[in-house]
Amino acid sequence: MRAIRISQTGGPEVLEAVEIETPRPGPGEILVRNRAIGLNFIDTYHRTGLYPVKLPTGLGMEGAGEVVEVGEGVTRFAAGDLAAYASGPIGAYAEHHVVKADRAVRPPAGITAEVAAAALLKGMTAEFLLRRCFVVQPGQTILVHAAAGGVGSILVQWAKALGAVVIATVGSPDKADRARRLGADHAILYRDQDVAAEVRKITEGAGVPVVYDSVGAATFEASLKSLARRGLMVSYGNASGPAPAILPARLSQLGSVFLTRPTLFDYVATTEELDASAGALFAAIASGQVRIDIGQTFPLAETRAAHEAMEGRETIGASLLIP
Incomplete structure (x- = not known):
């Protein structure tokens, strides 16, 4: 599969498109074929080394797509389900990604993979900021x-x-x-x-x-x-x-x-918190209270341009990578 990797920290020029073996899910994990990948500022922190990561590594925390394989013991998802994830592990900038089943959610009917990938990390961040970190x-x-x-x-x-x-x-x-x-x-x-x-x-x-x-x-x-x-x-x-x-x-x-x-990960630390936060977000989208604006999309191969646009304040709303 095609994936974006870095072997050193730095500017957008360190992003490399490579071909690697498609991973397989282990116990408690699912393999997701990404239809859309969310771009977030935290990705640039990993790339630059502001938030240290073990090198070499992939990038990206958020994506959505079809479950193509489930690992041993997984009952939360079945092959063919739509799954969305936003709390790692790092490496979402790829055609496929393995995530823990209890760290992924199933978007309800009417929420597309593109909307889920554009909304989940940013929307759950907004949820905990407004409703739990400070109760507006x-x-x-x-x-x-x-x-x-x-x-x-x-x-x-x-x-x-x-x-x-x-x-x-x-x-x-x-x-x-x-x-x-x-x-x-x-x-x-x-x-x-x-x-x-x-x-x-x-x-x-x-x-x-x-x-x-x-x-x-x-x-x-x-x-x-x-x-x-x-x-x-x-x-x-x-x-x-x-x-x-x-x-x-x-x-x-x-x-x-x-x-x-605060960080999102401390507010969705358990599966119950994750489900509640994602559920509140999806309900807000379904009701029309929150509209997700996908301002720009980039092919996976153009991830460098995507990072340059994001850091240059040239983006509006959510940005996606499309494998």
């Missing part, structure tokens, strides 16, 4: 960075469905228009405007109870300064580089605020 309540005003991106676009829609007032930050006027179409009440151009000052203006000086920040270094300070007293800063990504270190006393000085750096 109707009428609360929240701040969402990178609101036109994959996770951000889902956060905006879902937060509006929960009754929140959404302040979105984006990198361009076109993306500001997109954020407003998704439901954002306010849009701030974070490269051109003082984000914290704009947030204070919108909230009449109060600040927001929660900030969702996937940008990292470029927005970290503005995020902290946008918080209300005892507010929560949720730093869940590093698109512009790792966020800086912070002394605990700084949190006190900003109004006894909180800081957390």
Whole structure:
């Protein structure tokens, strides 16, 4: 089968398309023939070495397709079922991928492999951020960075469905228009405007109870300064580089605020949590509360171009690799 591998960390140029033996599932595992593979910023962290991985390795955490073989003891899936996965193991950038049966879910009727691969990791991230990491309540005003991106676009829609007032930050006027179409009440151009000052203006000086920040270094300070007293800063990504270190006393000085750096994998640690999170996401999609916008697709052989577009902020919504 064709797969994308890296033998060293670095830029998109380290991505190589190779032919390798198609794997076989072991006990408790399933072999999925990928119809669509999700592109996520975490893939670039693995590629660059920001998140260390053992080399050589494949890349990719998310995909969806038909189950073509089940391992010993598997009862959760049968050959021919549609399966989607988003919590590893790493190596989804391939025509086939072996995953543990209890770490995959079966999308309901009406959810295609393409939508599942575009939605699962980003959508379950939005689910735990809005419903468990911080429980967003109707009428609360929240701040969402990178609101036109994959996770951000889902956060905006879902937060509006929960009754929140959404302040979105984006990198361009076109993306500001997109954020407003998704439901954002306010849009701030974070490269051109003082984000914290704009947030204070919108909230009449109060600040927001929660900030969702996937940008990292470029927005970290503005995020902290946008918080209300005892507010929560949720730093869940590093698109512009790792966020800086912070002394605990700084949190006190900003109004006894909180800081957390969560990962999806700690919120879907059990099969029950995985099923509940995916179920909530699929229900939100089916109800129309959340629309999954597949902004661009790339052939598997053009993974390098896909990474260049993603890191260059040239993508909108979700991106897919198609084997």
